[in-house]
Amino acid sequence: MIYLHGVMKMKYQTMKTRSSPGYATLLGLALLIAAPWELAQTSRAAAKPEGATPVKIMTSFYPMHIATLNVTKEIPGVEVLNLAKPQTGCLHDYQMTTDDMTHLLGATVFVVNGAGMESFLDKVVAERPALKIVRASEGVELIRGREGDNPHIWVSVSLHIRQVENIAAQLATADAAHADLYRKNAADYVARLEQLRQKMRDGLKDIQTRDIITFHEAFPYFAREFNLNIVAVIEREPGSQPSARELARTIGIVKKAKVKVLFAEPQYPSKAADAIARDSGGKVYTLDPGVTGPVKADAYIEIMENNLAELRRALNRPPAE
Numbered sequence: 001m002i003y004l005h006g007v008m009k010m011k012y013q014t015m016k017t018r019s020s021p022g023y024a025t026l027l028g029l030a031l032l033i034a035a036p037w038e039l040a041q042t043s044r045a046a047a048k049p050e051g052a053t054p055v056k057i058m059t060s061f062y063p064m065h066i067a068t069l070n071v072t073k074e075i076p077g078v079e080v081l082n083l084a085k086p087q088t089g090c091l092h093d094y095q096m097t098t099d100d101m102t103h104l105l106g107a108t109v110f111v112v113n114g115a116g117m118e119s120f121l122d123k124v125v126a127e128r129p130a131l132k133i134v135r136a137s138e139g140v141e142l143i144r145g146r147e148g149d150n151p152h153i154w155v156s157v158s159l160h161i162r163q164v165e166n167i168a169a170q171l172a173t174a175d176a177a178h179a180d181l182y183r184k185n186a187a188d189y190v191a192r193l194e195q196l197r198q199k200m201r202d203g204l205k206d207i208q209t210r211d212i213i214t215f216h217e218a219f220p221y222f223a224r225e226f227n228l229n230i231v232a233v234i235e236r237e238p239g240s241q242p243s244a245r246e247l248a249r250t251i252g253i254v255k256k257a258k259v260k261v262l263f264a265e266p267q268y269p270s271k272a273a274d275a276i277a278r279d280s281g282g283k284v285y286t287l288d289p290g291v292t293g294p295v296k297a298d299a300y301i302e303i304m305e306n307n308l309a310e311l312r313r314a315l316n317r318p319p320a321e
Contacts, residue, residue, distance in 0.1 A: 055175050058083055058107040060118050061091050062291050063154040064136060066300045068111050070189040071168045073297065075181045089267045089291040096120045109134055109174050111167055115142055117151035134170040136163035143220045155289050156221035157197040157304060161190050196301050200226060203308045207315040213254060213262045215273060218289040231257045234272050242272055254280040261314045263287035285314040
C-alpha cells in the first residue's frame, strides 16, 4: 500500500502541473485498485484486534486434548497444547516433570479428566493457584472399582458427551469473550457423538455373545453403556504383568465361564492375554480405550468406529458350548 500511495503521489505531482485529459481516469483507476485492499485490511483488523490477549489452553492427556480441539475449533486467539506426550496413554502414576510445570506457566486454562486420573493435580493447583482448572468429569457418577473410583469416563460415548459439554461450559466461564463459539462448537461435536452412539447401539444390538475379558479396567463405563459383561480383567494396571497365581485364576474363570473372547489394547503388550487365550482356547482381539492416536479432531470418533467393527467381528460368534 505504501508503494501504491507513492506511485499515486508521484503521478499526481508530475501531472498536476499539466492539464492532461488522462489524469482523472488514471487517478480513478488507482483508487479503484486501492479501495478493496484497504477494506480487506480493515476487516482483518476487526477480526483480530490488536492487543487481544491470547488464550492458551493446556490439556492433561490425549482424550482431553481431542475433545478440547473440537470445542475450540477455529476460534481465533485460542491455542490448545497437550501436557503428556501422545504415547503416554493413561496417566496412571504419571510424574510431573520440570518441563511440564514450565509449559503450564504460560497456560490460561488446564483441562483435565478429573476423577483421580491426574494424580499430580494437587501439586499443580498448589504451585499455580491462579490457573483455571476445567474438570471434564464434573457431575458424572463414578463406578467404584477394587482400588477406588474408576476414572475412564471418556470410553463411554454418552459420558464423553457430558465431558465435552462440561469443557465447553467451563471454558465459556473462563474465557467469556469466546463463550458463544465454545458452545456452538460443542453443540456441533455433540451432534456427531450422538450419531456415533446410535451407530454403536445399532451395531451391537444383535451380537451373539456379550461376555468379554478385557486387558485392564478401562472399559466398565463402555461395557455398561453397550450392555457388555466383563467376566474378568487380565491386568489391573497397565504394564503390570499378573503373577502366575493371578494368571491361573483368570484361566480358571475363563474356562468356567466358557468365554472365548479376550480384548487386549494397542497401547500395551498382550503377552498375558495371549497366554490365557492359548491355555483356555480363546482368541485375542483389540479394543482401544482412546488414550493414544493421531492428533486430529475426528480421532475419537474413528477410534470408536474401529472398536465397533472389532466388537462385531469378535462377538458375532456363537458362545462356547
